[in-house]
Amino acid sequence: METRYCLECGEPLHGRADKKFCSDQCRTTYHNRLHAEANSYLRRINAILKKNRNILAALNPHGKAKVHKETLLSKGYNFNYHTNVYETRTGNRYIFCYDMGYLPLKEDMYFLVHRQEYIG
Numbered sequence: 001m002e003t004r005y006c007l008e009c010g011e012p013l014h015g016r017a018d019k020k021f022c023s024d025q026c027r028t029t030y031h032n033r034l035h036a037e038a039n040s041y042l043r044r045i046n047a048i049l050k051k052n053r054n055i056l057a058a059l060n061p062h063g064k065a066k067v068h069k070e071t072l073l074s075k076g077y078n079f080n081y082h083t084n085v086y087e088t089r090t091g092n093r094y095i096f097c098y099d100m101g102y103l104p105l106k107e108d109m110y111f112l113v114h115r116q117e118y119i120g
């Protein structure tokens with residue numbers, strides 16, 4: 001039979017074939033670390049989303065604005081992340097980070113909007 005090893009400390013395991021850890025302590029340590037990694041991943045994504053949202057808000061103090069892509073990029077906007085997409089009946093796709101969004105226009109221009117205008 002193949003020897004298996006504790007997923008946390010690497011010690012050889014004895015006993016049941018479905019055992020993954022040598023002790024409760026190793027099991028707890030392992031799961032706590034996974035949990036911490038998942039949390040730090042979520043924190044990183046949330047930070048990007050909030051930063052995006054704040055950049056849009058700063059460039060759009062009156063609820064509507066038109067900006068060039070370069071302006072967004074120069075502020076550190078990350079186009080890979082958004083929270084939701086709103087598609088109008090006419091087929092325009094607004095991309096949102098929470099309540100702040102944009103509609104891509106021609107020639108790298110973006111029309112910035114505040115979501116309130118589009119809810120119910």
Ligand SMILES: [Zn+2]
Nearest residue numbers: 006009022026
């Ligand atoms: Zn162990």
